[in-house]
Amino acid sequence: MKTARLITLTTDFGIRDSYISCMIGQIRQINPSAEIIHTSNLVGRQNILEGAFTLRNTLPFYPPATIHLVVVDPDVGGDRDAIAVFHHGQFFVAPDNGILTLALDTTEPEQMVSIQNPAYLSREISPVFHGRDVFSPAAAWLSAGVPMNLLGPGRTTMTDLRWSLPVYDKNRIIGQIIHIDHFGNAISNISRSFLENWAAGQPVQVSLSGWDPLPVSRTYSDVEPGDAVALIGSGGYLEVAVFHANAAGLFDIRPGSQIVVEKVQE
Amino acid sequence: MKTARLITLTTDFGIRDSYISCMIGQIRQINPSAEIIHTSNLVGRQNILEGAFTLRNTLPFYPPATIHLVVVDPDVGGDRDAIAVFHHGQFFVAPDNGILTLALDTTEPEQMVSIQNPAYLSREISPVFHGRDVFSPAAAWLSAGVPMNLLGPGRTTMTDLRWSLPVYDKNRIIGQIIHIDHFGNAISNISRSFLENWAAGQPVQVSLSGWDPLPVSRTYSDVEPGDAVALIGSGGYLEVAVFHANAAGLFDIRPGSQIVVEKVQE
Amino acid sequence: MKTARLITLTTDFGIRDSYISCMIGQIRQINPSAEIIHTSNLVGRQNILEGAFTLRNTLPFYPPATIHLVVVDPDVGGDRDAIAVFHHGQFFVAPDNGILTLALDTTEPEQMVSIQNPAYLSREISPVFHGRDVFSPAAAWLSAGVPMNLLGPGRTTMTDLRWSLPVYDKNRIIGQIIHIDHFGNAISNISRSFLENWAAGQPVQVSLSGWDPLPVSRTYSDVEPGDAVALIGSGGYLEVAVFHANAAGLFDIRPGSQIVVEKVQE
Structure with missing residues (x-):
């Protein structure tokens, strides 16, 4: 591909430690021409709904094929799934904890896989930082043009999370x-x-x-x-x-x- | 043009919400090769003079033809004008509320227009976020090489705001x-x-x-x-x-x- | 060189003022294709050890030949030396106050120079902001391919600073x-x-x-x-x-x- 896809970053990792820089380094080692835009790394800690709201507000302003890397992940290392999603022309990489439903307005996106193929993950995976070792590599490989279905087996329905309606x-x-x-x-x-x-x-x-x-x-x-x-x-x-x-x-x-x-x- | 011009960003929009990311998305949809540098998005809320001071300190270190997007805009949606300015080799896009005078040290820049041409603005303009819908598109089109005089009619004098002299x-x-x-x-x-x-x-x-x-x-x-x-x-x-x-x-x-x-x- | 080297930035300069933007402007005036990644600009004020820890955590995730610009510099303008270092495939530009030892795990890196050659510094050097006028230009010239030994005379041992062992x-x-x-x-x-x-x-x-x-x-x-x-x-x-x-x-x-x-x- 000629133009590297943009990767937007929405997390609760803060901006004081080295967490975000580690994610960017991982991405750049895989795809040196990936370009990262910080949506917000100050989503409230463990606040999945706030991350979802931030993503939802951002989405309409990004060009087709942008990759949205969205990691508010309190249950990292537990049994929640890691997913890659394609819907309405955009890609999403996130834990399956409901953080995407508000932005996509559906739980059944056009295409979804469970991120499992070790060839596209870090060789060593910290059970407390999948943002760095699972989600960043997956997003980087997508940005480098790897077809989504190579990342793992297909899925159809993702976790639902929305605020209550008026x-x-x-x-x-x-x-x-x-x-x-x-x-x-x-x-x-x-x-x-x-x-x-x-x-x-x-x-x-x-x-x-x-x-x-x-x-x-x-x-x-x-x-x-x-x-x-x-x-x-x-x-x-x-x-x-x-x-x-x-x-x-x-x-x-x-x-x-x-x-x-x-x-x-x- | 070969090299996209740099766009620096000086605002009071904070770094927790999606506001800045929306502005960057707008810019990148218009000019995919625009490069954005954050001067500060933590200018004190509604503090026009602090934004002016931040811009003034930054200016001497940027290459010619840099575009400075400066949005501290408490009166957004009211009757203050939106301006694009060229002075001493640099471009500026800002509300006409005095935020540029400290950096330019004049109220009569070499060239100035009122940003009005709808062809270079968002199709839908929120009356509460011209940063996203007016100033970002204008800066993006300038960075893509659109001549400033296409953005709107010329003006000569801009609003003055300076701190008191000793x-x-x-x-x-x-x-x-x-x-x-x-x-x-x-x-x-x-x-x-x-x-x-x-x-x-x-x-x-x-x-x-x-x-x-x-x-x-x-x-x-x-x-x-x-x-x-x-x-x-x-x-x-x-x-x-x-x-x-x-x-x-x-x-x-x-x-x-x-x-x-x-x-x-x- | 074809690909500009990445420059990572680890400082205590904060993100509210124009300090970081001045550094980036300096770098971009020297090397327009330099790409800057913010590791953290919120290292605790004057906290050299915290800067060292941030750098150490980041290092393993960056590609070879990355330039790490690390400025926590309470004694700026005093008699501490400014150094450029090459070790294990990476470059470092920093004050010689111990901020590199934790990341490099040695005080005798493979190659080190004292940054002194005025040809690679700002023409005017503020005694209170070497981050902008000494370290940024040195990093920028390295990123543009200037050999390290042109920056100044060689040195062998740098200042040691580590936390106490258990x-x-x-x-x-x-x-x-x-x-x-x-x-x-x-x-x-x-x-x-x-x-x-x-x-x-x-x-x-x-x-x-x-x-x-x-x-x-x-x-x-x-x-x-x-x-x-x-x-x-x-x-x-x-x-x-x-x-x-x-x-x-x-x-x-x-x-x-x-x-x-x-x-x-x-």
Whole structure:
């Protein structure tokens, strides 16, 4: 192949130790022209769902045939499987713990194998660091053009893991906060399309515990600095922020906090 | 073009979420050979002046035709303009909020356009993430060789933002701390050239509130571990440090703290 | 040369300021095809031994002729030497403060020079940032194929710095914790090979102050979430962890804490 495929990296390994550098070294020894892009190595420790959310937000912006190496792997060395997946033009290499379902929106991808062929793994495999000794080599060989089916036997269904969907009736939606970002903005599990279908053009207001109800604004600066604002975030979900400040810190919002949308009585 | 231009990235988007990865993906979809260097994605949130300072310190070390993508953008989606700039052989893509003036040392760069041509932006533009949907595509197209004037109509003057200059008379300079670095070193707004012109060869001493006056030393290890030292930092500004320790933490120095230079009476 | 050599970067400069970006810019101005991999720029400030440990863990995973640029340099601008080293097929550029001995396991590498030739340094050298003005240019020129002996005169012995070895008799080993990683796992100075030679097949148990003795397990998930576990970490040293939690935080373990291994009386 002419152009080496990109490899994106989403992990909870942190950026202080040598873990990520070991993974990159492994990859580069196998494929010297592989190019690695760090999606995030600061996914919350052992937080599979946060890794899944990070991957999901990144996916739409990558070119076809990108390889997404996704390792949040609390059960490393146990009996969870290691999988390589091809779906909608992209490759994924990950533990089979549900970290891919949110991004792929299915548990039955177009093609999937169990990574088992020792020819494509490290000669010595640490039972506590498959990120380095199993997943990195597998991703590197894929990036070098090795067909996925050489990595191991085929599989059909992978582990499912998703956040709970919002509950709703005709008057209100009860959702929850799923992620607090770097700015302290609180992102919910209520997607724009779900919200728009439900509201059917009627104006709505958004409440978190202890906040005055807010209209859905267009951007942060629609309100004054220090004021709260609800809007559709860049990932397509309803989020709540405070302009020029940290909403989650100010109002003690956490993943799991309840968020309510109601139709405004006109 | 043969060699893709480098793109440096200076933002306050943090490194925990997928924001930076989305920007890189956007860039790489447009120009697969673009190479991105992270200057800092940990500029203080909404801190335009800190972003400007980071850019200014980086600029002298980059080759001609580098593209500097600089996004600290609290008013995203509001009415501030998006600009692309060419000045002294380098390109800049940024919100027009003053983040470039410190680095360029002018508000009237050699060439400037307002980024408006939808052909060079994302098809769908989130009003809360122009970093991904406006600035990244514009930088990517520039790196692919698109002439700047295709991005939008020309402009002449950009927003000005600088820190206050030191005040002085013939006996002393009163400056202020503008940045605390990773080591806790406190960097002032008093430049080496300003200081040397003012002192005209006479010895000087440096004081912060609550410190004994210090001579200007050459390097940290000119004093004993645990002792305070004043010197010209690597960015060319007078700074105060504690050898082997964190000066800002120990002495509660912050951006805005006063620093005084006096001529020593001989 | 056809393929530019990789340059890995291990420093305590942090990732918030422009320091690392200045180093990369310097390198790229000298060798536009140099490729930089960040091992860690978050080595503890002035912590030479932690930098050495990070480098040591990374080394086995890099291809021959990689250049390791290692700058934890509290005495910058003082009289410590700057060295370039070739050993076991890899290059190293670092201050001569002992940061290389742990990785090279010798103080007399195959080839070493004192970096002094001004032709391969910055024209202007800040006495407080040799990382940018001395070490980066030297590494860049090496990556561009400049023979090491052009950088300066040869040397034979470099500064030694290692952690204390464990003490032991036939009943027990007393070691110490040398590193707390991103997960809060506590890594000791007791290597797998040392432990296995000493135990000679007999079962052992591991104790930290205030813990019940633990067997040596294979991986984290050999115990229940919340339980402590001792195992051989991915770098080849005995480590103690808590499954799904932060061992160092929970039990106040720090670098220097004592760890004891005893033979189990059967």
